[in-house]
Each structure stands twice: as C-alpha cells, then as structure tokens.
Amino acid sequence: MTEKFPPEDDKYKPVSSIESAPVLEETYPLIPPFSYCLIQTDPLSNRTQYIVVEVPLEQKEEEKFKIIKQILIEELDVDFSLLKEKDRAAEYLRRKVFDIVKDYNLKLKEESFDRILYYVQRDLLGFGKIEPMLKDHMIEDISCDGVGVPLYVWHRKHESIPSNISFDDAEELDSFVIKLAQRSGRHISVANPIVDASLADGSRINITYGKEVTQRGSTFTIRKFRSDPMTITDLVLLNTMDPLIGAFYWFVIENRHSVMIAGGVASGKTTLLNCISMFILPDAKIVSIEDTAEVNLPHENWIPSVARLGFGGIEKDGRKRGEISMFDLLKAALRQRPDFILVGEIRGEEAYMLFQSMATGHLGLATIHGDSVESVIHRLESEPMNIPRTLLRSLDIVCVQAKVRLGGKFMRRTVAVTEIAGVDPVTNELLTNPVFKWNPREDNFTFYGRSYIVERIRDQLGWSDQDCWDEIERRKVVLRWMVKKKIRHWQDVATIIREYYSNPEKTFERATRGLQ
Known part of the structure; x- marks a missing residue:
C-alpha cells in the first residue's frame, strides 16, 4: 500500500490547535505512511510545539480494531519479549491479525487492514501513543511530568518543546509506567515506586509510580539510545x-x-x-x-x-x-x-x-x-x-x-x-x-x-616536535576530508580510522585529493 506522505486530505489534519499556529518549522515522517510529525510555532506566544499526527481510523475500522485487539489479548500464545528480533514479532502479529480477520469474517479492505495493523503493532509491540516519538531520530529525551501534562521532548534542533501527546487519565498513565517497567525487566509498585532501568534498545528510563513520590501522578523519562551514534x-x-x-x-x-x-x-x-x-x-x-x-x-x-x-x-x-x-x-x-x-x-x-x-x-x-x-x-x-x-x-x-x-x-x-x-x-x-x-x-x-603530553609522546617515540605536530596535522586533514564529504556513520568513520592505522600515507593522500 502506498499513500502520499504526508497526507493532504482534511481528515488527516492534526489537532485544532495547529489551526492557530500557522508557522510550520518542519515536517518529516516517523513511521511512514502512518505517522509523521509537525513542528510549528505560534506567532503570538512564540511557543514551538512538537505534534504527532497519525492516520485516523474510521468509525467501522475503530470498531474492528477493538475487536481484533481484544481477541489478540485473549488468544495470543507467545511472549513478544522472547522474540528478540522485532521483525519476526511484527510478522507473527501480522499473520495472527490476518487469521482473525479471516476466521471472524471481519471483511477489511487492504488499506483498512494496514491501518488497523499499524495500531495493533503500535500498542502490542511498541509503546502505544509514544511509539512514533521513539522512532524519531531527532529526539534525545521524552518526559512525562504527570497526569494531564503534555509530554515534553528534547529535539536536537528545537531543544525542549511540548508535544500534543498527554496521559489525561491517572489509571492509563499508571498502567503505562507498569508496562515500561515490565518491558525493562523491572517491577514497580507502591512499595517500590522509583525504578531506573534500560529498554531493550538501550534507552535509559526513570519511572515513578502513582503519587507516592511525585504529586502529579506517575512520571517517566526516556533517554533514547542512539543505534547510530554520533561520531x-x-x-x-x-x-x-x-x-x-x-x-x-x-x-x-x-x-x-x-x-x-x-x-x-x-x-x-x-x-x-x-x-x-x-x-x-x-x-x-x-x-x-x-x-x-x-x-x-x-x-x-x-x-x-x-x-x-x-x-x-x-x-x-x-x-x-x-x-x-x-x-x-x-x-x-x-x-x-x-x-x-x-x-x-x-x-x-x-x-x-x-x-x-x-x-x-x-x-x-x-x-x-x-x-x-x-x-x-x-x-x-x-x-x-x-x-x-x-x-x-x-x-x-x-x-x-x-x-x-x-x-x-x-x-x-x-x-x-x-x-x-x-x-x-x-x-x-x-x-x-x-x-x-x-x-x-x-x-x-x-x-x-x-x-606536555605531545612532548612525552615525542620522547617515547624518539621523534622531534615537528614530527609529532606534522602527524597531528595529517590527522587533521583526514578529519577535514571526512567532514567535507560528510562521512559520519560510525561504521564508515571506524573503517577510515582503521585504514589510517594500517596505511597512513595512503589514507592521507586520499584525504588530500578529496579536499582539492
């Protein structure tokens, strides 16, 4: 299934607050073609907001989604946490949803099936309404300060900004932080209301439960782990x-x-x-x-x-x-x-x-x-x-x-x-x-x-001062070349460093040519 991204149909428009915030900073996909983000600034308050927009379900799709989700919860015979490869778990879930649609004669078009499957996977494999945020490579932190408070994100470009996502019900938020703790292999309760842990992808989380230690209710902060680390x-x-x-x-x-x-x-x-x-x-x-x-x-x-x-x-x-x-x-x-x-x-x-x-x-x-x-x-x-x-x-x-x-x-x-x-x-x-x-x-x-450290290295290697600084200058040229060519992926950077150690002259000559 392919859809124009982001969709332009009126039914895809985000929450009404966007109508009064005409300055669009940027938009990009999160889980295409089902979710994307808008970053917009209100010209009156000069306040920037991070807005998650997800493809909506029509009324009949919503009804069938609830039926499918309930059947899955009752009938699933596998613990997704045991499926280390998320692609395998997603494919397993797709087959189960397909079987339910067929067995219960729910009659779904391909487009409706894809939309419903997105929400099923978002809620059962992912982390519900915050799953699109977790997929955003530009977000460093996601924090919830309590019931009814908008989630804040730390965006690499726009820094700390509020979002249009919130938990408006204490029971919903409590249930969510319990899920976070369980996914990280921890237990949280009134007796043990503070948990520090890591998610499967390496993201760090801090969770508090109920109003035992935080007066606005349960809270969580997720510090995302970069699978593509900075270099x-x-x-x-x-x-x-x-x-x-x-x-x-x-x-x-x-x-x-x-x-x-x-x-x-x-x-x-x-x-x-x-x-x-x-x-x-x-x-x-x-x-x-x-x-x-x-x-x-x-x-x-x-x-x-x-x-x-x-x-x-x-x-x-x-x-x-x-x-x-x-x-x-x-x-x-x-x-x-x-x-x-x-x-x-x-x-x-x-x-x-x-x-x-x-x-x-x-x-x-x-x-x-x-x-x-x-x-x-x-x-x-x-x-x-x-x-x-x-x-x-x-x-x-x-x-x-x-x-x-x-x-x-x-x-x-x-x-x-x-x-x-x-x-x-x-x-x-x-x-x-x-x-x-x-x-x-x-x-x-x-x-x-x-x-003084370079002078110590000079003495250890038996080099002159000029030899040392010439070597540093050569490495500076290699770094400038990597910057110019935007060689930034950690595996590519590691390869060049390894090549320099094995053949510095060849790597330096390659960098010099690349800067010309």
Whole structure:
C-alpha cells in the first residue's frame, strides 16, 4: 500500500490547535505512511510545539480494531519479549491479525487492514501513543511530568518543546509506567515506586509510580539510545570542537594517554567519550563500565558491562540482593587485562580503583560531573572518591564540555582541554597546562601552542616536535576530508580510522585529493 506522505486530505489534519499556529518549522515522517510529525510555532506566544499526527481510523475500522485487539489479548500464545528480533514479532502479529480477520469474517479492505495493523503493532509491540516519538531520530529525551501534562521532548534542533501527546487519565498513565517497567525487566509498585532501568534498545528510563513520590501522578523519562551514534565528524560539523582538537585526541589516545571528560547535565560527555573511544587501536582490548548502556563501539575486542540495581529490600551489607555495582565491575575488569577501561560516569568508590589502575599502566577514559578543571579536581579529592594527589598525576587530560547558549539556541562546546602536568614538589599544588580553549565571542577555538603530553609522546617515540605536530596535522586533514564529504556513520568513520592505522600515507593522500 502506498499513500502520499504526508497526507493532504482534511481528515488527516492534526489537532485544532495547529489551526492557530500557522508557522510550520518542519515536517518529516516517523513511521511512514502512518505517522509523521509537525513542528510549528505560534506567532503570538512564540511557543514551538512538537505534534504527532497519525492516520485516523474510521468509525467501522475503530470498531474492528477493538475487536481484533481484544481477541489478540485473549488468544495470543507467545511472549513478544522472547522474540528478540522485532521483525519476526511484527510478522507473527501480522499473520495472527490476518487469521482473525479471516476466521471472524471481519471483511477489511487492504488499506483498512494496514491501518488497523499499524495500531495493533503500535500498542502490542511498541509503546502505544509514544511509539512514533521513539522512532524519531531527532529526539534525545521524552518526559512525562504527570497526569494531564503534555509530554515534553528534547529535539536536537528545537531543544525542549511540548508535544500534543498527554496521559489525561491517572489509571492509563499508571498502567503505562507498569508496562515500561515490565518491558525493562523491572517491577514497580507502591512499595517500590522509583525504578531506573534500560529498554531493550538501550534507552535509559526513570519511572515513578502513582503519587507516592511525585504529586502529579506517575512520571517517566526516556533517554533514547542512539543505534547510530554520533561520531567525531558530527562533533566537528556541529562546531562542538574543531578538527585540530579531534586530531589531538586521536594522537594522544593512540599513544595510550588517559582522558577524563567533565561537564554538566546534557553537555555531551558520553557522546564525546564514545567519539574519541573510536580512536583506540582496532585490536586493543576494551572494557566499558556503565550504569546503563550508552557506549557503542565498533571494536571486536570490547566487553560492554552494565551495573545491576538488585532486587528486594536493603540487606545487612547495605546493598540489595543481586546488586552489581560499578565498583564490582571495575574489579572484574582489572582481572581481564584490558588495554583501555571506559567508565560511563565516576561518582563513588570506583574512582579510587580506576586511578589505581591508571597508575599501574591501564588506560582510562571516563566522564565526571564538573564545570571546570578545578571543580573536577575538588570532586576527585573529596568524599566519596578520596583520590590522593599523588594518584591524580596518572590522569593526563581533562576535557570540559558545556551546553552553551548561542544565538538563542543551546549548543554543545568543548570549552577547555587541559593537561595534568604534575605536582609541584614544594607547594604540592597540581600543575596544569591549558592546550585548547573555546572563545564564546567568535565561537572558535584557541590553541595555546604547547602540549606536555605531545612532548612525552615525542620522547617515547624518539621523534622531534615537528614530527609529532606534522602527524597531528595529517590527522587533521583526514578529519577535514571526512567532514567535507560528510562521512559520519560510525561504521564508515571506524573503517577510515582503521585504514589510517594500517596505511597512513595512503589514507592521507586520499584525504588530500578529496579536499582539492
């Protein structure tokens, strides 16, 4: 079945509020040809809204949809959660719906069958009315603040905006958050009203149940997992950093130096961690440790490990039964002889073990909350991390990410790249060396002209300063070429990085020709 997309017939028009919002920002498909989004701005209030439009069912179709859905609920003999491949589950459901239509003589045209099947799959395989939002690659977060409150989305282009979707009935919302918890393998109830978990696709969810802890009723926040993660090309295209900073990371990570990425909430810490981790040598052994899965790497020799919250009440040791903490995962990781350890976010006792491992030769890439090098050092030296200053010397680079406002819009920027140069033997003060800084007025980046880490690499390799900076410049050319050609898919970026490691001259020549 093919339909014009988006449909122009009057019956497809979205809610009436759109009539008073004539400024159309953009429209694009979500689950074509059955759902799409409109992003429109009210010229009076200057308020932008994210509007989900779904193909409507006619009255007779609606009646038959309810019959089919009820029969499916009563007769289904398979747990869709056991069908790991969603395509298999969708095909199974299509056959069941077809059999019901035939057995109960419901008489549906092909167009009606397709529309009804869309809603059946949306409700039984997907997440109901929010399923189209989950399919939107431009959405980072979806949040419900309670009964009768419009769901808000964080859109990559339009930032935080309300939608036309809401749960107007407390029972409906309670039922939905229970479904969310069950789909993530968790239990939520009045006795256990807060749940943190992950969906099957890796998206992070936080759920509260009823009015036990949130006065407006049940809430949920879904932080979507990108199956197509951002790459270093994306960061340069978005001016989060410039090609020289990217080439600098490439050079220092290849030569086994540790990096800690600091920043506030939604500043792009994990995104940057994922991007620069792709510079790790292709055959190096990597272990990643996270609360919830966010890192997505192309490396074969990679062990992704995720903490487990545990079940039941708190036991005598202060933990839940079956709980696996990041500290436990880090202890296990050190027995696996990794070349690189990636820690999604350090905040507790695992920090001390990470720094001990870096001091003994393991390489660490990690994120931490902090808005400056000074605040990061203060956090590391304070409870509950308690990293002694002597161990802090094992950290090579601190990068500070920030979400900044430019031209009325929020952007993410690498505001500082600073090296930990050592400890003053007299004052015991930590010595730092700024390498790069973001200039907010011009929205560009300043290189301070010296890197102690590059000088260490120079000595390790027996190169000259010029050799090192020539090599960084070659990698900068490769990054500029990738940006120009918009080579941004993570598998394509990983292939070019791998090719550069195996034949740098050939890859550099290819990039040089591509820039001409």
